[in-house]
Amino acid sequence: MIQFINAQAEQVRGLDVGDEIADALARLDPGARVAVFGCGPRVPDGGSERLLADFDEQVVGQLRSRHPRDRVRHNLGIRLDVPNQAVDAVIVTSRLRGLWERFGADVLAEAARIGARTLITFDDSAVTPAAPSHTPLPRD
Structure with missing residues (x-):
């Protein structure tokens, strides 16, 4: 399993999801407490408190140095060490697309x-049925 996750991390290492995150943040109140699953190395400003999670260990090292005030986790977005309802919204990015078939249900459960509220920045409808708190963002 670890080899599969590490292989996916290598595949998406260059994938910049900063614009996806910015689009999702624009839909939230400026003072929202936000978690981002699959955040990648470039995270735009937004939110009053942020939890940044990525499954690529190299990216996590970059995040810790670039965003010292944020909580940064080396994690897919599963079994995080935070309390229930710790944030107003969870943003799930396309960096997790390659892991979605295996881990999507677990990621959504943790986000809930x-x-x-959960905002997904990619089309996950082929794998996961929509839930009331799960909002796929529209594509332009």
């Missing part, structure tokens, strides 16, 4: 546990 820690956040009041």
